[in-house]
Amino acid sequence: MKFVYDFSEGNKDLKDLLGGKGANLAEMTNLGLPVPPGFTITTEACRAYLRDGDHVDGLAAEIDEHLAALERQMGRRLGDADDPLLVSVRSGAKFSMPGMMETVLNVGLTDASVAGLSRQAGGNDRFAWDSYRRLIQMFGKTVCDVPGHEFEDALHEAKTAKGVTDDVQLDAADLRELVAAYKKVFAEHTGHEFPQDPRDQMDQAVAAVFRSWNADRAVLYRRQERIPTDLGTAVNVVAMVFGNLGADSGTGVAFTRDPASGEQGVYGDYLANAQGEDVVAGIRNTLALAELEKLDKRSYDELMRIMATLEGHYRDLCDIEFTIERGKLWMLQTRVGKRTAAAAFTIAAQLVDEGVIDLDEALTRVTGAQLGQLMFPRFDLAGDPSALTRGVGASPGAAYGEVVFTSERAVEVAAGGKPVILVRRETNPDDLPGMIAANGILTSRGGKTSHAAVVARGMGKTCVCGADQVAVSGTTFTVGETVVEEGDVISIDGTTGRVYLGEVPVRPSEVVQYFEGDLDPARANDPLVAAVHRILTHADSRRALRVRTNADTGTDAARARRFGAQGIGLCRTEHMFLGDRRELVERLILARTDTDRDAALAALQPLQRADFLEIFREMNGLPVTIRLIDPPLHEFLPSLEELAVRVAVQHEHGRRDEHDERLLAAVRRMHEQNPMLGLRGVRLGLVIPGLFAMQVRAIAEAAVALAAEGGAPRPEIMVPLVGAVQELETVRAEAERIIAEVIGDSPVEILIGTMIEVPRAALTAGQIAEAAEFFSFGTNDLTQMAWGFSRDDVEGAFFWRYLELGIFGISPFESIDADGVGRLVRIATEEGRAARPGLKLGVCGEHGGDPDSVRFFHEVGLDYVSCSPFRVPIARLEAGRAAVDTDGSDHR
Numbered sequence: 001m002k003f004v005y006d007f008s009e010g011n012k013d014l015k016d017l018l019g020g021k022g023a024n025l026a027e028m029t030n031l032g033l034p035v036p037p038g039f040t041i042t043t044e045a046c047r048a049y050l051r052d053g054d055h056v057d058g059l060a061a062e063i064d065e066h067l068a069a070l071e072r073q074m075g076r077r078l079g080d081a082d083d084p085l086l087v088s089v090r091s092g093a094k095f096s097m098p099g100m101m102e103t104v105l106n107v108g109l110t111d112a113s114v115a116g117l118s119r120q121a122g123g124n125d126r127f128a129w130d131s132y133r134r135l136i137q138m139f140g141k142t143v144c145d146v147p148g149h150e151f152e153d154a155l156h157e158a159k160t161a162k163g164v165t166d167d168v169q170l171d172a173a174d175l176r177e178l179v180a181a182y183k184k185v186f187a188e189h190t191g192h193e194f195p196q197d198p199r200d201q202m203d204q205a206v207a208a209v210f211r212s213w214n215a216d217r218a219v220l221y222r223r224q225e226r227i228p229t230d231l232g233t234a235v236n237v238v239a240m241v242f243g244n245l246g247a248d249s250g251t252g253v254a255f256t257r258d259p260a261s262g263e264q265g266v267y268g269d270y271l272a273n274a275q276g277e278d279v280v281a282g283i284r285n286t287l288a289l290a291e292l293e294k295l296d297k298r299s300y301d302e303l304m305r306i307m308a309t310l311e312g313h314y315r316d317l318c319d320i321e322f323t324i325e326r327g328k329l330w331m332l333q334t335r336v337g338k339r340t341a342a343a344a345f346t347i348a349a350q351l352v353d354e355g356v357i358d359l360d361e362a363l364t365r366v367t368g369a370q371l372g373q374l375m376f377p378r379f380d381l382a383g384d385p386s387a388l389t390r391g392v393g394a395s396p397g398a399a400y401g402e403v404v405f406t407s408e409r410a411v412e413v414a415a416g417g418k419p420v421i422l423v424r425r426e427t428n429p430d431d432l433p434g435m436i437a438a439n440g441i442l443t444s445r446g447g448k449t450s451h452a453a454v455v456a457r458g459m460g461k462t463c464v465c466g467a468d469q470v471a472v473s474g475t476t477f478t479v480g481e482t483v484v485e486e487g488d489v490i491s492i493d494g495t496t497g498r499v500y501l502g503e504v505p506v507r508p509s510e511v512v513q514y515f516e517g518d519l520d521p522a523r524a525n526d527p528l529v530a531a532v533h534r535i536l537t538h539a540d541s542r543r544a545l546r547v548r549t550n551a552d553t554g555t556d557a558a559r560a561r562r563f564g565a566q567g568i569g570l571c572r573t574e575h576m577f578l579g580d581r582r583e584l585v586e587r588l589i590l591a592r593t594d595t596d597r598d599a600a601l602a603a604l605q606p607l608q609r610a611d612f613l614e615i616f617r618e619m620n621g622l623p624v625t626i627r628l629i630d631p632p633l634h635e636f637l638p639s640l641e642e643l644a645v646r647v648a649v650q651h652e653h654g655r656r657d658e659h660d661e662r663l664l665a666a667v668r669r670m671h672e673q674n675p676m677l678g679l680r681g682v683r684l685g686l687v688i689p690g691l692f693a694m695q696v697r698a699i700a701e702a703a704v705a706l707a708a709e710g711g712a713p714r715p716e717i718m719v720p721l722v723g724a725v726q727e728l729e730t731v732r733a734e735a736e737r738i739i740a741e742v743i744g745d746s747p748v749e750i751l752i753g754t755m756i757e758v759p760r761a762a763l764t765a766g767q768i769a770e771a772a773e774f775f776s777f778g779t780n781d782l783t784q785m786a787w788g789f790s791r792d793d794v795e796g797a798f799f800w801r802y803l804e805l806g807i808f809g810i811s812p813f814e815s816i817d818a819d820g821v822g823r824l825v826r827i828a829t830e831e832g833r834a835a836r837p838g839l840k841l842g843v844c845g846e847h848g849g850d851p852d853s854v855r856f857f858h859e860v861g862l863d864y865v866s867c868s869p870f871r872v873p874i875a876r877l878e879a880g881r882a883a884v885d886t887d888g889s890d891h892r
């Protein structure tokens with residue numbers, strides 16, 4: 001097995017093996033771009049290291065070989081006293097995990113080589129000692145877990161002793177002393193001296209990068225982004241180039257288009273005389289990239305040429321990191337860049353216009369999750385609230401919440417159910433838990449490429465950064481005279497960068513207005529709306545899956561239809577038994593005689609008929625699946641505890657209320673330990689005579705009524721919780737009789753089918769299909785019963801532990817468990833269709849609107865998915881993507 005690849009040996013398609021950074025460094029090297037020489041140690045080596053520990057067979061020898069080649073190429077030896085080669089040791093996993101893992105710069109510097117570095121830099125002692133102290137700091141923190149603040153304290157002391165406030169005011173002698181202080185800190189914490197063998201430094205740094213794959217924050221980030229836990233990271237060892245050699249040096253980050261809006265034209269940040277991660281960390285406020293043209297036109301022009309080359313080559317927005325060392329430009333990284341949801345749609349449509357990609361490919365460049373983000377509400381500024389201040393709109397959205405200043409506090413307050421805005425000078429990877437918990441993030445420093453911005457964009461979280469009037473101090477921040485304390489509410493607009501005091505009201509997004517058909521005419525030519533329209537229309541033309549909605553009211557049905565629903569896949573009739581009809585249901589449950597029961601049913605029937613008629617009207621011409629009542633009847637009765645107390649109190653006062661006593665007896669009789677596994681669904685229909693019959697009659701009568709008005713109702717009656725064909729046959733026989741009676745010679749046609757939501761139904765689907773014209777997978781119950789997880793209880797009780805252990809990356813109630821529950825779906829699909837060719841198959845559990853699950857249902861070959869109205873566009877898009885893209889795994 002080969003563990004190490006020179007940059008000239010790899011290419012961009014080897015991300016699994018070389019990680020994103022390594023694969024793209026190789027690609028740029030092959031394109032002839034100025035990349036500092038180096039090599040990549042593979043993810044396979046990382047996995048072997050994490051599995052077997054320090055001694056990965058053959059790895060050291062391969063590193064020796066590649067280091068020797070690098071030394072030959074550079075004409076310098078690693079850490080050589082006279083003329084040292086220094087290297088950076090950088091992490092780089094398959095999927096970008098900004099700032100989550102480790103990097104060590106200046107590896108190879110020792111007491112002996114620091115003078116040699118100074119000579120290389122034209123006698124710049126200050127630079128050499130500064131580089132050395134940075135190495136000890138990074139190495140100490142990253143490789144040996146020395147607490148970072150120890151170094152920061154020492155630096156602070158050095159500045160105080162000298163009476164200065166800025167690092168750059170420390171001269172070579174000060175930094176030399178600082179190195180001595182850092183070495184002391186290092187030795188105190190580790191029990192040994194700072195390593196003086198350059199190769200030993202490098203090996204330790206490589207191992208630390210491997211280990212950082214399992215750092216808490218990396219684990220948390222992967223979970224959040226649904227990145228598999230077992231990939232490992234590659235390590236890139238790259239010859240150092242220096243952006244901190246003076247005014248003619250610097251470092252920057254750039255995008256080939258604006259990653260926030262998608263607007264054409266390069267965009268970026270530049271920091272003169274700075275090293276490595278200074279830009280990304282948002283430590284100092286940066287210059288706009290355009291300023292570089294004035295500082296160093298030659299490098300700027302070359303950079304523009306390279307960016308055009310990269311965009312043409314990758315056929316997409318690229319982001320890059322570069323360094324200029326004394327007027328010479330070096331490319332340190334590139335990749336297809338992260339972008340906001342709006343930019344993803346806008347750029348995909350632009351690239352189609354530019355003839356770079358076709359519409360099929362445009363469809364693979366956007367995701368349902370991104371479309372979902374575009375449907376979030378925006379601030380309603382009609383009241384003209386005045387902004388407290390303004391920063392850079394780094395990740396769009398409208399968020400409000402209580403101000404908190406630490407990651408820990410954000411987690412605490414959010415756990416109490418309150419929205420929070422995390423306010424920081426800048427964020428760093430340790431803030432990740434707080435960033436996840438917060439509704440929005442506000443920082444006072446850093447640009448669109450700062451840590452806060454990059455991570456927030458990746459998560460689709462609202463972020464305003466670089467609001468430099470915000471002065472953060474302890475648990476308050478001030479803007480001029482205004483003081484904002486922890487717990488005060490602010491609102492932040494991630495599009496405009498504006499920050500408001502208090503809670504600003506919100507309005508629907510443009511994209512939702514477009515779906516609703518009430519887009520402000522002034523925005524009719526909005527490029528984003530146009531891009532969404534175009535890509536979604538294309539998705540519709542490509543998808544094999546139809547998209548229906550789950551709706552139980554005419555209003556929801558109408559909205560879903562505007563959003564593109566092609567029918568109703570689930571109308572939960574139990575929702576129609578609530579509110580002021582509860583009393584009628586109570587009468588039904590308490591009925592002692594057939595006459596009482598029939599009277600209660602007769603009272604419910606016209607109400608049900610009216611419900612159905614309204615829905616059929618809204619969905620005229622489209623199929624409407626109506627599910628017969630499902631939940632345990634006791635849900636319609638008062639709680640056992642409350643009622644028992646009430647009756648006990650009555651007794652104490654010597655009173656008796658006959659109604660309450662009968663009610664209590666009924667509640668006691670119907671009380672179940674596991675109501676989710678009890679008297680529900682078809683079981684209820686078989687136990688309470690006339691209940692299903694009343695609903696079937698109401699459905700048939702509503703259909704006949706609409707047909708009489710000239711409409712085209714297409715009802716489908718669905719029986720819930722079936723586990724055996726006999727259950728379905730019993731219900732079916734009665735339903736057919738009633739339908740025949742009601743319909744007479746009306747042209748109405750009514751299908752009868754079943755939910756598949758009990759594992760036994762999936763396993764006997766061949767038999768069940770004999771009595772069903774359609775199946776609809778109820779993946780909520782199917783998940784509950786396949787795993788044996790109570791869907792009402794588990795999320796808080798123990799799922800956190802399952803997620804922590806990686807037993808699953810996401811709740812199986814949210815995204816379909818393809819291997820287990822999905823297998824039941826496959827079995828039922830195959831056996832159902834074998835028994836009844838033409839059997840209609842759909843899904844109506846929550847998974848019908850989950851992007852990854854939609855892809856799965858496409859692969860299984862279902863006819864439709866059904867989801868809540870707001871998810872209909874998302875499902876349409878995902879179904880289109882699934883149809884054009886057989887391997888969607890890289891499009892996150």
Ligand code: PEP
Nearest residue numbers: 757778779780781844845
């Ligand atoms: C299901 O179980 O997936 C389903 C759609 O039914 P409900 O959620 O109403 O139980």
Ligand code: MG
Nearest residue numbers: 757778780781
């Ligand atoms: Mg169910």
